[in-house]
Amino acid sequence: MPRRRNHDATAFAVRMPRVTPPVLALSFRILPGSIAVVGALVLAFSAVGASRDAIHPAEMRVFRAVNQMPDWLYVPLWLPMQFGNLVVGALAGLVVAVLLRDWPVAIAVVVATVLKLVVERVIRRRMTGFAGVRQRPGTSEPGAILRGGDVPARGASFPSGHVILAAAIAAVLSSALGPGLVWVPWLLALLVMAGRVFVGAHNPLDVTAGLGAGMLIGGVLDLLLR
Secondary structure (H helix, E strand, O other): OHHHHHHHHHHHHHHOOOOOOHHHHHHOOHHHHHHHHHHHHHHHHHHHHHOOOOOOHHHHHHHHHHHOOOHHHHHHHHHHHHHHOHHHHHHHHHHHHHHHOOHHHHHHHHHHHHHHHHHHHHHHHHOHHHOOOOEOHHHHOOOOOOOOOOOOOOOEOOOOHHHHHHHHHHHHHHOOOOOOOOHHHHHHHHHHHHHHHHOOOOOHHHHHHHHHHHHHHHHHHHHHHO
């Protein structure tokens, strides 16, 4: 009889489902949460730095260092810069979601694309008092080099909408991609940042603000939809 009771107890233990401890389950969401928090901080610091009566000399030096790099870099930078294009970036994110069969990621990509337009407009409205300063480099940076036929010489420049979208898509994909591939969308986002300054479309704080806003959007969407 004792042996039978032990056997039944063992069988019962085998049938019991494995339950993930709540603390361990919570730790899986640290990544998107961290991305959102860091993004909020980057956006806040960028907005503070941009809230001046004139572009800071340090920002102008960074702009010149990037903008005056060799012209041959335009060709290799042009393709990754398209990751920040509204249609191309959204399609790239959706293709990855379909390949992974991760429908929450697909939804997050679509929502991020819409929020990019909303957040960009909200930030520019909040920065209206400095709109005269935060103009395109063709107006605000003496001797700026404008590359490509679609780079405007004037108009609102803060934040960079291209970078918002690229960073948002990268953040949305971070939890879905494995460690071997997660760096790819972030590298593309960084290349979009560098490329937008290189072609003379944005000043440095414009692209860092876009990075922060995109990280915030993507991190929050990942937390809510996955």
